[in-house]
Amino acid sequence: MEKPLQSYLSDFGETAKQAQDIARNLGLGAVAAVWIFKNPEGAKTLLPMPLVWALLLAVLGLGLDLVQYIVKAIWLYMFYRIRENQADALYKREYETAQARGIDSTAAAAQATAKRELQTKDVHAPPLLEKVTWGFFILKMLLMLTAYVVLARFLQTKL
Numbered sequence: 001m002e003k004p005l006q007s008y009l010s011d012f013g014e015t016a017k018q019a020q021d022i023a024r025n026l027g028l029g030a031v032a033a034v035w036i037f038k039n040p041e042g043a044k045t046l047l048p049m050p051l052v053w054a055l056l057l058a059v060l061g062l063g064l065d066l067v068q069y070i071v072k073a074i075w076l077y078m079f080y081r082i083r084e085n086q087a088d089a090l091y092k093r094e095y096e097t098a099q100a101r102g103i104d105s106t107a108a109a110a111q112a113t114a115k116r117e118l119q120t121k122d123v124h125a126p127p128l129l130e131k132v133t134w135g136f137f138i139l140k141m142l143l144m145l146t147a148y149v150v151l152a153r154f155l156q157t158k159l
Helices: 005-036 049-100 104-120 127-158
Strands: none
Touching: 005 049, 005 127, 049 127
């Protein structure tokens, strides 16, 4: 199958989003399953230990899901603001150069060009952002997978 390299990246992004959506739903499903299999009222403990572990792992996975998006949103906003300030600094240099030469129309064009470049130029995100996001993603998936393994083993003993 042949297609542009950029489309593989788009496919990856869509697949990763689907995996996260599924993991989130499965995490909520694990919490519901634990609730269904809780011990009856008046029992010594509310939950059998395997269900406590499954619940803990699922809740940690869901918590990491939230933290991942908060961290990424803050980081992307800060990255955008830094790049925007760089474009403003470029505009200021172009404007001052144009004014020094006595060309006012060039100053306006320089401002428009700097803003347009900010919005259209390909900019690579900091590698650390990708690594942190990947770390959250992998840890979240491992937590959810482990929660379901623990839950499946518990269910196996009940069937």
